[in-house]
Amino acid sequence: MSGPWWVAVTALVAASAVASLPYWLPDAVVALRVRIFAWVNGEEGVPVPGGLVGTDAFKRVYSHPAADGRSRGAALSDLFWYWLAPGPEVHQEHLEPGPRYEEVARSTREILTGLDRASWAALVSRRAGPLLDALPGDRTSFVRLRDLMMPLWAEVYYELVFAEPCPAAARELIVANADDVVSALKCTRLRHMGRRDRLTRYLAQRIAEGAAPDALPASLTAREQGYYLQGTFFNTAVVQMSEAMAHLLLAIAAHPEVQLRLRADPDDAAYLDRVIDEVMRLYPLFGVAHRITSADIAVDGATIPTGSVLLFNYAEYQHAGLADGDRFDPDRWLEVSARDINFLPYGVSANRPCPARGIAPIGMRVAAREVLRRFVLSSSAVHSRSLPSRGPCLLAPVGSGAPSARPGAASGPGAARLALLRLRDRWEGLGRSIVQLVLGSYMVWDARRRRLCQEYFASQEQEART
Helix, strand or coil: CCCHHHHHHHHHHHHHHHHHHHHHHHHHHHHHHHHHHHHHHCCCCEEECCCCCCHHHHHHHHCCCCCCECCCCCCHHHHHHHHHCCCHHHCHHHCCCCHHHHHHHHHHHHHHCCCCHHHHHHHHHHHHHHHHHCCCCCCCEEEEHHHHHHHHHHHHHHHHHHCCCCCHHHHHHHHHHHHHHHHHHCCCCCCCHHHHHHHHHHHHHHHHCCCCCCCCCCCCCHHHHHHHHHHHHHHHHHHHHHHHHHHHHHHHHHCHHHHHHHHHCCCCHHHHHHHHHHHHHHCCCCCEEEEECCCCEEECCEEECCCCEEEEEHHHHHHCCCCCCCCCCHHHHHCCCCCCCCCCCCCCCCCCCCCCCCCHHHHHHHHHHHHHHHEEEECCCCCCCCCCCCCEEEEEECCCCCHHHCCCCCCCHHHHHHHHHHHHHHHHHHHHHHHHHHHHHHHHHHHHHHCHHHHHHHHHHHHHHC
16 A cells, blocks of 8 residues: 555654653663663572562561671672772671771761761851852753752762862862762763772872871771772762752652742741651662671561572662552651651661761751752653652742742743753653663673672682681
């Protein structure tokens, strides 16, 4: 059959198929990536929650004294060590239980408590102001929220560690390092070890100059102390706070009614805290955390054997147990507390809780207020837990009357820009999913080939024998 009408129909079908790609192909590619990761990296682990450990036992198993292994004995650790290099062997999250971990954890607590809460809030506010004021004040700007926030936390943690303002050159080194680590973790870019090594050398120089805090772990070599600072503060702390703020601001941007309420009463700390809690519930910073059991764990009539790798799925746990667990609703916290639902934003005290749990919410609260005081946020981008898009958002200076900031705004330049942002985000997601498939598969293979974790512990055993 031929003719102009058939050509037109064929073209229409082809165009429709192409236009639909961003709405289904990324999920298919992600599923394929998961299967490839399992094939290359090997099947390993006990999913929690899962068939052996239900949701109701999640916290009990997570808190169990035998769920204390961090890296040794899990092939999966090779991948995390690969992503976190250099210095994963002294990274606080991956140190095995024992004297070295206790010393490192004590140093982290001492540095984090070097400022009281009021001084911490003042530091975040003082550093946020100039960075935000550098943005255009006369027009709407397109930003990636994670990129916007990363220089702020680079400056904040530098000043916390070194007790002096962060030089511009140091901020660039910290941001380059943190961005490289998190981009590799999300498989959107291969590791760039040169960026990481430049920060390593800078920190070694600062330690040699005597500028580092007295609380540094004394048993570590100077090189290990540099790795400790790099991994704990200028990798994990900067990345996690930047990610948390990107999630918070993107949720505010996508829910105009929430943003209007925050603006109506900027001093309502209770409501902002509920917004933060709801963001941390819906978008936990950790996807899956693995632990290795040092003894058998009995749970609900079954036994998890010694040496098992427990895979704690935070997102699945925190969404479970609620009829509307996927819905963003800050006011749910008026009726429930953290004890009533599945909520572990900072871990549990029995199993290495986040050392910054006392100051992180304060920092988020202050930074959010500084942003809202200056800008109206709007976004139509997809908001996922992993946030590989880095949080696309439109920032309009307060007072510009941006229509996209009002609930129900469906016309005008603001709505048009949101429609374009949505379209751009969908197509970027399509290309990015393919990049993640290719780069992620390579990095999983490369990590298994290098065996950083397994080789380290093998060398430690060899030294002990000799």
